[in-house]
Amino acid sequence: MFAAVLAFLVVKPYVKAQGQLLEEKVRAESASNAKSDFLANMSHEIRTPINAVLGMNEMIIREDSKAIEAGEADPVLVQEALENISVYAGDVKKAGHNLLAIVNDILDFSKIEAGRLDIIEAPYQLSSLINDINNMILFKAQDKSLKFNVEVDPSIPDELSGDEVRVRQILTNLLNNAVKYTEKGSVSLKIRGKKQNDALLLTIVVWDTGIGIKPEDKEQLFSKFERLEMERNSTVEGTGLGLAITKNLIDLMGGTIEVESEYGKGSIFTVNIPQKIVSDTPIGDFQTRFNENLPGTNPYRESFRAPEANILIVDDTRINLTVAVNLLKNTKMKIDTATSGAEAITMASKTRYDVIFMDQRMPVMSGTEAFHQIRDTEDGASRDVPVICLTADAVIGAKERYLSEGFSDYLTKPIDNFALEKLLLKYLPEDKVERVTEEVTDAEEGGNSSEEYFALLRSVGIEPKAGLKYCQDDENLYKTLLSEYAYGEIEKAHNLQKSYESQNWHDYSIYVHSLKSSSKMIGASALSARAAKLEAAANTSDSGTINTEHDSMMEEYEVVTAVIRSVIPKTASESDSDDIKEFLPDEEIMEFLPGGDNE
Numbered sequence: 001m002f003a004a005v006l007a008f009l010v011v012k013p014y015v016k017a018q019g020q021l022l023e024e025k026v027r028a029e030s031a032s033n034a035k036s037d038f039l040a041n042m043s044h045e046i047r048t049p050i051n052a053v054l055g056m057n058e059m060i061i062r063e064d065s066k067a068i069e070a071g072e073a074d075p076v077l078v079q080e081a082l083e084n085i086s087v088y089a090g091d092v093k094k095a096g097h098n099l100l101a102i103v104n105d106i107l108d109f110s111k112i113e114a115g116r117l118d119i120i121e122a123p124y125q126l127s128s129l130i131n132d133i134n135n136m137i138l139f140k141a142q143d144k145s146l147k148f149n150v151e152v153d154p155s156i157p158d159e160l161s162g163d164e165v166r167v168r169q170i171l172t173n174l175l176n177n178a179v180k181y182t183e184k185g186s187v188s189l190k191i192r193g194k195k196q197n198d199a200l201l202l203t204i205v206v207w208d209t210g211i212g213i214k215p216e217d218k219e220q221l222f223s224k225f226e227r228l229e230m231e232r233n234s235t236v237e238g239t240g241l242g243l244a245i246t247k248n249l250i251d252l253m254g255g256t257i258e259v260e261s262e263y264g265k266g267s268i269f270t271v272n273i274p275q276k277i278v279s280d281t282p283i284g285d286f287q288t289r290f291n292e293n294l295p296g297t298n299p300y301r302e303s304f305r306a307p308e309a310n311i312l313i314v315d316d317t318r319i320n321l322t323v324a325v326n327l328l329k330n331t332k333m334k335i336d337t338a339t340s341g342a343e344a345i346t347m348a349s350k351t352r353y354d355v356i357f358m359d360q361r362m363p364v365m366s367g368t369e370a371f372h373q374i375r376d377t378e379d380g381a382s383r384d385v386p387v388i389c390l391t392a393d394a395v396i397g398a399k400e401r402y403l404s405e406g407f408s409d410y411l412t413k414p415i416d417n418f419a420l421e422k423l424l425l426k427y428l429p430e431d432k433v434e435r436v437t438e439e440v441t442d443a444e445e446g447g448n449s450s451e452e453y454f455a456l457l458r459s460v461g462i463e464p465k466a467g468l469k470y471c472q473d474d475e476n477l478y479k480t481l482l483s484e485y486a487y488g489e490i491e492k493a494h495n496l497q498k499s500y501e502s503q504n505w506h507d508y509s510i511y512v513h514s515l516k517s518s519s520k521m522i523g524a525s526a527l528s529a530r531a532a533k534l535e536a537a538a539n540t541s542d543s544g545t546i547n548t549e550h551d552s553m554m555e556e557y558e559v560v561t562a563v564i565r566s567v568i569p570k571t572a573s574e575s576d577s578d579d580i581k582e583f584l585p586d587e588e589i590m591e592f593l594p595g596g597d598n599e
Helices: 002-073 075-113 126-143 164-180 215-220 242-252 286-292 318-331 341-350 367-376 398-405 417-427 450-459 464-469 475-487 489-501 505-522 525-539 543-567
Strands: 122-125 147-152 157-162 186-196 199-208 256-262 266-282 310-314 334-338 355-359 387-391 409-412
Touching: 002 075, 122 126, 122 164, 126 147, 126 157, 126 164, 126 186, 126 286, 147 286, 157 164, 157 199, 164 186, 164 199, 164 242, 164 266, 242 256, 310 318, 310 341, 318 334, 318 417, 334 341, 341 355, 341 367, 355 367, 355 417, 367 387, 367 398, 387 398, 398 409, 409 417, 450 464, 450 543, 464 475, 475 489, 475 505, 475 543, 489 505, 489 543, 505 525, 505 543, 525 543
Parallel strands: 147 186, 310 334, 310 355, 355 387, 387 409
Antiparallel strands: 122 157, 157 266, 186 199, 199 266, 256 266
16 A cells, blocks of 8 residues: 555655656757758758859859950940840849748748747738739749649739738748649639728638658648658758748737648648728739739730840849840830839939839838929929839729829839830820731741640750749740750750760850750750759869769750751851861850749
8 A cells, every 4th residue: 555655645746847858858959960960951951052253253253354355345245244244244133032941041030039029010901912923923934834723812902911021921931832732733722801890811822742741740730840741852941940940920910820631742831811991992813813814824026126125124023024025025115123112203303204114112212202392303304204003912003092192194004015005105206116916837838837836846855844944934945046056066965075075074064054944945844954963063173973864964965956957947047167266265155034934
């Protein structure tokens, strides 16, 4: 009896305490291991963009020296050097943004850990926020040949109050993850809401057809310092903090997040966040406006060209400026951009523009305030030029409100290229506009249909749809790209083979980088992937991988170019001579790829 009491009072609590200590030890070791893995991963993630910055900066220095040495004696060489510098600078910028994103994640999580991250509420426009997110994610999805679907309930209020920056961060994190971990299929965004007195329970649903999540991994999904299936996802960029930060932000807002996933088939993230309603005016048919602007929805051909015209586009979001400038690049107009109202006022006071497009919701100074200051600037060069309101504010009465402020016209975002060109035709001086007539197509001339040679291209691993994406669906431009790619093969193959045989891995990495990029641009993704693998091997002097893979890559390159030459004639710009030119690797022009090519 005494022994039983003793066991109950002493032994059992001791055993229980030992068990708890063991559990705490296991948790501590697990946390320590997670932190060690996180730090090792961060070392790689931070070094990668830093290496890109240093490497591309070295290339810029070389090109600058080349241009200085050439001087006025060789203007063609100077122009080539400047073009290369532009490409390398773009790579530096992209790497810098990747590095900044990593640092921001770490700083945000540090603030959350220290309890110093606050939610700052202020009025914002939901349609404007969604538009910016869509513009950013659309290009990332397209770069992986994914469909991007958007569905927004037209009845939900557009004017809300909350922490717009953090809502944007939540959306960006979820959608970026969806694109990162989806190799084929689609990524979708659905936004709806339920009114609760003067508040709105905003529901954000992000689903994808990606790799999915194992049931046993779901509990770790929002843990700090955790990245799931590191071996499988080792090539995916990121800190592993994104979802942990997202969960903490949602908790701070008094919201919830739920996950449904089937391993190998995709995931669905559902977020509910309470937001205050500023105005009951509905967001309207955002989905139709967005879908109409999707590339490929309508065949595009510029309706005019105006090389003597000069316009200014103002928007605080750089991706929106990129969209607008690219929509108009075929018109040959000179396009200046400004990222703030103050910058726009300064530029408009010094330069006489033909038209100004003015965004509305910008920090410090709204578009309307900037517009009035441009009008009120005495002796301002653009004081009386047409200023068109550019905004995602498409609710009922918005157009009338902006016109009553004095704007010449009104254009909604997402920008529709046909509506954009129609407005420009209305306001540009007639003597600067040259109308473009429809050109006769190959089919009308009785030539082979596109589908015939597309089928041949697909037979060797070229996907024309992917290549056309980089050419704004301009088939003539795509044919020119194919021709240049195929008829430059002898020279590029010679340079690759020579650097391979001499085991000059520095030169080899640059030549194979060029092949990787140009192959991706024409839609030869498998060949591009092979070249990317060899580029990575060359950068680390991994001769074993290069020796194993080089010959098969060169054989595939030869087959691909032979088929292209069989269906695409040599362009006028191609030399009739098959003489091989040898270039130093840094003299090769690295083909430009849209943002998202982080290989």
